[in-house]
Amino acid sequence: MRHLLSAADLDRAGAVEVLDVAARMAATQQREIKKLPTLRGRTVVNLFFEDSTRTRISFEAAAKRLSADVINFTARGSSVSKGESLKDTALTLEAMGADAVVVRHSASGAPHRLATAGWIRGAVINAGDGTHEHPTQALLDAFTLRRHLVGEDASGADLAGQTVAIVGDVLHSRVARSNVLLLHTLGARVVLVAPPTLLPVGVGRWPCATSYDLDGVLAGDVAGPLDAVMMLRVQGERMNAAYFPSRREYSRRYGLDARRLRLLPPHAIVMHPGPMNRGLEISAEAADSPRSTIVEQVSNGVAVRMAVLFLLLSAASGPASGPATEIAKEIVP
Ligand code: NCD
Numbered sequence: 001m002r003h004l005l006s007a008a009d010l011d012r013a014g015a016v017e018v019l020d021v022a023a024r025m026a027a028t029q030q031r032e033i034k035k036l037p038t039l040r041g042r043t044v045v046n047l048f049f050e051d052s053t054r055t056r057i058s059f060e061a062a063a064k065r066l067s068a069d070v071i072n073f074t075a076r077g078s079s080v081s082k083g084e085s086l087k088d089t090a091l092t093l094e095a096m097g098a099d100a101v102v103v104r105h106s107a108s109g110a111p112h113r114l115a116t117a118g119w120i121r122g123a124v125i126n127a128g129d130g131t132h133e134h135p136t137q138a139l140l141d142a143f144t145l146r147r148h149l150v151g152e153d154a155s156g157a158d159l160a161g162q163t164v165a166i167v168g169d170v171l172h173s174r175v176a177r178s179n180v181l182l183l184h185t186l187g188a189r190v191v192l193v194a195p196p197t198l199l200p201v202g203v204g205r206w207p208c209a210t211s212y213d214l215d216g217v218l219a220g221d222v223a224g225p226l227d228a229v230m231m232l233r234v235q236g237e238r239m240n241a242a243y244f245p246s247r248r249e250y251s252r253r254y255g256l257d258a259r260r261l262r263l264l265p266p267h268a269i270v271m272h273p274g275p276m277n278r279g280l281e282i283s284a285e286a287a288d289s290p291r292s293t294i295v296e297q298v299s300n301g302v303a304v305r306m307a308v309l310f311l312l313l314s315a316a317s318g319p320a321s322g323p324a325t326e327i328a329k330e331i332v333p
Contacts, residue, residue: 160187
């Protein structure tokens with residue numbers, strides 16, 4: 001794999017490999033000295049045209065823990081606000097010798113353009129493009145699911161037999177799209193739960209079930225007992241019309257609160273990619289409950305992005321001895 005643009009770029013073996021390497025990376029992050037020499041001399045550029053807190057910081061931490069040089073580029077305060085095009089920005093990065101470009105853009109397809117236009121030689125990683133995809137978020141969610149539902153030592157395992165509900169603003173969510181693709185690849189069953197106005201046209205062709213009935217799904221009446229429920233942020237900034245009558249009505253029908261939490265099987269976990277609208281899609285009791293993995297998802301994000309950077313950049317330079325996982329074993333004993 002040269003780039004990571006979509007969760008669909010990974011087949012089952014490729015996805016499990018990322019999760020296995022991430023588990024090794026996570027183990028190194030328990031050590032007193034967290035930095036590994038693996039990507040010394042390589043340059044990773046964080047190219048963020050859209051606001052972000054955790055994803056940008058997470059990629060920065062991941063690259064730095066692997067000893068890469070990191071250049072942070074945010075559109076605000078750069079020449080982009082003077083009208084510079086994606087192409088000219090890319091040519092500048094290429095001239096600076098970027099080995100990997102992590103890109104977030106409000107336009108769906110921007111990372112794809114960057115990867116295929118021939119402007120840059122480095123690996124392109126999609127860190128969220130419009131309402132399209134966010135593959136590293138899906139990988140860190142899969143990593144979190146595997147840890148909790150399969151076990152700490154789940155090397156080689158996928159998510160076969162697990163059932164995950166993804167709830168809320170599916171229409172505007174790149175997290176939902178990437179998760180449906182990756183969870184399907186990993187053998188899990190997915191049910192999307194949303195009001196009809198917040199489900200995309202054509203969702204019937206996605207490899208998942210859909211429902212408008214959150215209580216029924218949580219109680220296991222629709223897709224069987226759940227192993228996890230993933231709440232999505234209501235993306236007000238992408239809404240140019242009224243998609244639901246009021247905030248109150250939305251949380252009454254689709255918000256996860258203490259009562260709904262009790263409908264879940266005891267082992268099921270509660271996820272959210274962040275940032276949360278507390279009191280809208282998720283109540284404080286649900287967000288802070290012992291079954292919430294929301295904070296853990298953030299720390300798992302660093303290990304997963306270390307794995308992605310490692311696998312892409314080691315493949316780019318040609319593995320010295322066998323497949324990337326073998327090198328990972330040598331580098332991360
Ligand atoms: C998500 C995003 O930006 O796509 N956040 C994230 O990366 N952690 C989800 C969101 O903004 O709701």
